[in-house]
Amino acid sequence: MNCILLPAANFLHDRAHIHALPQIDHVHNVLAAKVGDTLKIGQLGGHLGTAMIDNMTPDCIQLRDVKLTMPPPPKLDLTVILALPRPKVLRRLIMDMTALGVRDIILINSYRTQKSYWQSPMLKRLNEFVLEGLQQGVDTIAPRISLQKRFKPFVEDELPWLVSKGAIVAHPYTSQSLAQYLQKQYLQKQDLQKPSALAMPNLVCIGAEGGWIDYEIELLAAQGCEAVHVGPRILRTEAAVNVLLGQWLL
Amino acid sequence: MNCILLPAANFLHDRAHIHALPQIDHVHNVLAAKVGDTLKIGQLGGHLGTAMIDNMTPDCIQLRDVKLTMPPPPKLDLTVILALPRPKVLRRLIMDMTALGVRDIILINSYRTQKSYWQSPMLKRLNEFVLEGLQQGVDTIAPRISLQKRFKPFVEDELPWLVSKGAIVAHPYTSQSLAQYLQKQYLQKQDLQKPSALAMPNLVCIGAEGGWIDYEIELLAAQGCEAVHVGPRILRTEAAVNVLLGQWLL
Numbered sequence: 001m002n003c004i005l006l007p008a009a010n011f012l013h014d015r016a017h018i019h020a021l022p023q024i025d026h027v028h029n030v031l032a033a034k035v036g037d038t039l040k041i042g043q044l045g046g047h048l049g050t051a052m053i054d055n056m057t058p059d060c061i062q063l064r065d066v067k068l069t070m071p072p073p074p075k076l077d078l079t080v081i082l083a084l085p086r087p088k089v090l091r092r093l094i095m096d097m098t099a100l101g102v103r104d105i106i107l108i109n110s111y112r113t114q115k116s117y118w119q120s121p122m123l124k125r126l127n128e129f130v131l132e133g134l135q136q137g138v139d140t141i142a143p144r145i146s147l148q149k150r151f152k153p154f155v156e157d158e159l160p161w162l163v164s165k166g167a168i169v170a171h172p173y174t175s176q177s178l179a180q181y182l183q184k185q186y187l188q189k190q191d192l193q194k195p196s197a198l199a200m201p202n203l204v205c206i207g208a209e210g211g212w213i214d215y216e217i218e219l220l221a222a223q224g225c226e227a228v229h230v231g232p233r234i235l236r237t238e239a240a241v242n243v244l245l246g247q248w249l250l
Numbered sequence: 251m252n253c254i255l256l257p258a259a260n261f262l263h264d265r266a267h268i269h270a271l272p273q274i275d276h277v278h279n280v281l282a283a284k285v286g287d288t289l290k291i292g293q294l295g296g297h298l299g300t301a302m303i304d305n306m307t308p309d310c311i312q313l314r315d316v317k318l319t320m321p322p323p324p325k326l327d328l329t330v331i332l333a334l335p336r337p338k339v340l341r342r343l344i345m346d347m348t349a350l351g352v353r354d355i356i357l358i359n360s361y362r363t364q365k366s367y368w369q370s371p372m373l374k375r376l377n378e379f380v381l382e383g384l385q386q387g388v389d390t391i392a393p394r395i396s397l398q399k400r401f402k403p404f405v406e407d408e409l410p411w412l413v414s415k416g417a418i419v420a421h422p423y424t425s426q427s428l429a430q431y432l433q434k435q436y437l438q439k440q441d442l443q444k445p446s447a448l449a450m451p452n453l454v455c456i457g458a459e460g461g462w463i464d465y466e467i468e469l470l471a472a473q474g475c476e477a478v479h480v481g482p483r484i485l486r487t488e489a490a491v492n493v494l495l496g497q498w499l500l
Binding site for chain 1: 494
């Protein structure tokens with residue numbers, strides 16, 4: 001938790017209060033802060049800044065001198081389509097994609113997504129994981145998350161409308177590397193000075209454990225998603241998400 | 251587990267056997283394989299290939315037609331110096347760095363590393379985490395791992411000998427981005443066609459939660475480690491490791 005995010009309702013003029021227990025616990029036990037100390041805070045959907053601790057009880061922390069002057073960092077111009085993963089890793093994946101600044105996250109069904117994953121109680125807790133991600137990444141704007149239980153209709157009818165600067169699908173068993181894909185994009189755009197911003201696609205599809213099956217890759221390819229690999233090594237979904245999205249940070 | 255790695259002692263001519271329980275469990279329950287099926291296997295420190303299941307019991311799987319013809323993928327020319335993290339995340343960090351192909355891993359003490367971490371029983375299980383990482387990343391060559399409990403003597407006396415192509419330290423609170431660092435390296439090397447391979451440093455230092463303190467950054471800088479950031483967002487150690495090392499895969 002690199003900042004404490006509070007909903008607009010917790011602010012009044014230059015005062016605010018914290019009453020969520022994980023945040024109170026963090027202030028007490030991780031920061032070991034006391035009255036008079038300054039905290040990094042932010043308003044959900046608003047600006048970032050600081051506030052001073054005015055009063056502390058076990059279930060509420062009162063803040064004064066609230067100054068919210070810094071806009072949140074820009075979102076990545078990126079939609080991630082992720083095959084719904086095991087519930088156990090869902091929390092960290094949502095946190096990481098949020099912390100990295102992904103604007104849109106679409107959790108989709110895939111052949112290797114087990115049906116039971118869609119019944120997981122973790123899916124009811126997405127807002128909580130988003131809040132953790134925002135407080136980790138020091139951002140205030142939540143990504144938009146949607147669930148798509150039907151792969152084929154989504155890919156054929158909706159995905160094409162989401163692509164503006166190109167789309168890729170991560171697939172270890174393909175011949176084109178991400179570097180080759182980007183190189184091809186640079187050359188098309190004739191500008192070697194600013195390769196990344198220009199060449200980066202705005203949509204990336206990432207499979208769950210076991211990846212995509214050929215049928216899925218073909219359906220995605222038919223809608224313009226080019227399969228790319230990042231080398232011969234096969235990565236855990238979490239590692240793959242960070243490795244791939246890290247390319248947008250440079 | 252994208253391949254099953256066995257020690258040399260488990261092979262005899264074109265036969266081999268699996269008797270480690272996690273591997274047997276994987277063959278039975280994840281792969282649901284049966285006699286006559288082909289498995290992807292490899293010899294620790296040797297080649298990768300395939301073998302056919304000849305016989306299965308609950309505590310041993312006999313393999314025949316062992317063909318180990320493929321060399322493992324090349325290691326990254328990279329030493330990662332990582333501040334010893336919380337034991338809970340150590341397993342995934344070692345797995346991911348191994349799967350990504352890091353050649354050398356040095357776990358070091360830092361100001362924000364709690365003393366108790368050095369007593370964790372997880373430190374006795376590094377070989378197990380490396381095996382998981384190799385089986386994930388489909389590699390057979392373990393990274394070299396060393397532990398350095400004394401930050402200053404290590405940084406001053408040993409680190410300089412490890413640097414051949416440049417060194418960086420990840421630090422969110424610095425002015426130079428990794429992109430700017432790499433751009434500077436490209437320009438020095440006068441070759442825009444193959445930027446990454448030429449410009450990538452061969453040593454990267456990554457802090458644990460809370461990152462490095464200024465004193466540590468100064469000590470590292472004095473030995474030529476340039477501080478770089480990857481944007482305004484602060485990432486979990488695991489996410490940061492994958493985001494940073496992912497740059498070596500392109």
